[in-house]
Amino acid sequence: MHSPAELATQFRSMGRKLTPQRQLIFSLLHNNETHPTAENLYGIASAQMPGISLRTVYQTLNELAEMGELQLIDLGEGGMRFDPNVDDHHHAVCGVCGKIRDVHVKGAASLKPNDAGDFMVSDVGVVFRGKCSDCESRAVKRSPVLQAKVSKK
Amino acid sequence: MHSPAELATQFRSMGRKLTPQRQLIFSLLHNNETHPTAENLYGIASAQMPGISLRTVYQTLNELAEMGELQLIDLGEGGMRFDPNVDDHHHAVCGVCGKIRDVHVKGAASLKPNDAGDFMVSDVGVVFRGKCSDCESRAVKRSPVLQAKVSKK
DNA sequence: GTCTAATTTGCAAGTCTTGCTAACTAACAA
DNA sequence: TTGTTAGTTAGCAAGACTTGCAAATTAGAC
Numbered sequence: 001m002h003s004p005a006e007l008a009t010q011f012r013s014m015g016r017k018l019t020p021q022r023q024l025i026f027s028l029l030h031n032n033e034t035h036p037t038a039e040n041l042y043g044i045a046s047a048q049m050p051g052i053s054l055r056t057v058y059q060t061l062n063e064l065a066e067m068g069e070l071q072l073i074d075l076g077e078g079g080m081r082f083d084p085n086v087d088d089h090h091h092a093v094c095g096v097c098g099k100i101r102d103v104h105v106k107g108a109a110s111l112k113p114n115d116a117g118d119f120m121v122s123d124v125g126v127v128f129r130g131k132c133s134d135c136e137s138r139a140v141k142r143s144p145v146l147q148a149k150v151s152k153k
Numbered sequence: 154m155h156s157p158a159e160l161a162t163q164f165r166s167m168g169r170k171l172t173p174q175r176q177l178i179f180s181l182l183h184n185n186e187t188h189p190t191a192e193n194l195y196g197i198a199s200a201q202m203p204g205i206s207l208r209t210v211y212q213t214l215n216e217l218a219e220m221g222e223l224q225l226i227d228l229g230e231g232g233m234r235f236d237p238n239v240d241d242h243h244h245a246v247c248g249v250c251g252k253i254r255d256v257h258v259k260g261a262a263s264l265k266p267n268d269a270g271d272f273m274v275s276d277v278g279v280v281f282r283g284k285c286s287d288c289e290s291r292a293v294k295r296s297p298v299l300q301a302k303v304s305k306k
Numbered sequence: 307g308t309c310t311a312a313t314t315t316g317c318a319a320g321t322c323t324t325g326c327t328a329a330c331t332a333a334c335a336a
Numbered sequence: 337t338t339g340t341t342a343g344t345t346a347g348c349a350a351g352a353c354t355t356g357c358a359a360a361t362t363a364g365a366c
Contacts, residue, residue: 017312017363038354053315058354074229078323078352092269103266111264113256113281116245118286126264127278133271168331170343177366191323231354232322243320 001069001084009013035081094132154237188234188253247285
C-alpha cells in the first residue's frame with residue numbers, strides 16, 4: 001500500500017474527497033502487519049475517532065482493495081482480512097494463536113498444477129498452517145514435564 | 154472419502170444411525186469432483202428426497218469433515234465447499250466459470266516459508282487462480298476477430 | 307460564504323451457517 | 337412383531353459478517 005500522503009494525493013486526483021475518516025484508516029493500515037479484519041480496524045479507529053461507523057470502514061477498505069492497495073485474505077475463519085502488503089508474498093497461519101504472518105516463498109511462482117489440462121495460471125497463493133515460534137516456545141514452557149522440573153527446585 | 158458402504162459401517166460402529174438422509178448424502182458425495190457447497194448438495198438431494206432439510210445436509214457434511222472424510226475449502230466466495238477427495242492435493246480456480254479443479258503439485262510439500270522464523274509447518278495449501286481450458290477455448294471461439302472471419306465465409 | 311457532488315451514518319436486509327427443540331426413527335432386545 | 341430409547345431430522349430463529357439504501361453531512365471548488 002502507498003503511504004497515507006500518497007493515497008491522499010491519489011484520492012484527490014480521482015476527484016474523491018479526503019475525509020478525516022479516510023485519513024485515519026490510511027494511517028491505521030500503514031505498515032500494519034496484523035492482517036486485521038474490518039471489525040479490528042473499526043475498534044481501533046473508534047478509539048481515535050468516536051462515532052466513525054463500521055460501514056465507513058468497510059467502504060474505505062473496499063475502495064482501497066479495488067485500487068489494488070490492499071490484498072484481501074480469506075482463510076475461512078468467518079471474516080475477510082486486509083493486508084496492506086501487496087508484494088508477491090504468501091501467508092503462514094498459526095493454528096494456536098491465529099496470527100497470520102507474511103512470508104516469502106522461494107519457488108512459489110514457478111509452481112504448476114500437474115494435471116489440470118491447459119489451465120492458464122495467473123496467480124498462485126500458498127498458505128502454510130502450523131504453529132508459530134511464539135506458541136511453540138509457550139508450549140514448551142508450560143509442558144507438564146518442565147513444570148514438574150521447575151517445581152522441584 | 155470412503156465409499157458409501159464403508160461409511161455406513163463406520164457410522165454404525167460408532168453407535169450412530171444410518172439414516173436414508175445420510176445414505177443419500179454419502180452417495181451424492183461419492184466420486185464427486187464438483188466441490189459443491191452445502192446448498193448445491195441440498196438442491197440435488199431435495200430432488201431425490203423431497204423434504205430433506207438444509208440443516209441435515211450441513212450437519213452430515215460437518216460430521217464427515219470431523220471424521221476426516223471431507224476436506225473443507227473456503228475460497229472467499231461466500232460459502233464453504235466440500236471436497237470428498239482428501240488426498241494430498243491442491244486447487245485450481247477458474248476466474249471465469251468459477252469451477253474448481255483438483256490438481257497435484259510437484260514440490261508443494263517441500264515449500265518452506267522463507268522468513269517466518271521457526272514457524273512449524275504442518276500443512277501447505279496451494280491455490281492457483283486463472284482460466285480453465287474450457288473458458289479459454291470458449292473465449293477464442295467468441296473473440297470478435299474470429300467471429301469476423303467466420304462471418305466472411 | 308455558497309454550492310454541489312461525494313461521503314458518512316445508521317439501519318435494514320441478505321447470505322451463510324449454527325443453536326435449539328419437538329417430533330421422528332433406526333437399531334436392538336424380547 | 338412390538339416396545340424402548342438414544343440418535344436424528346426438520347424448521348425456525350438467531351448469529352456473524354457484509355452490503356444496500358436514503359437522509360444528513362461535508363470536502364473541495366468558485
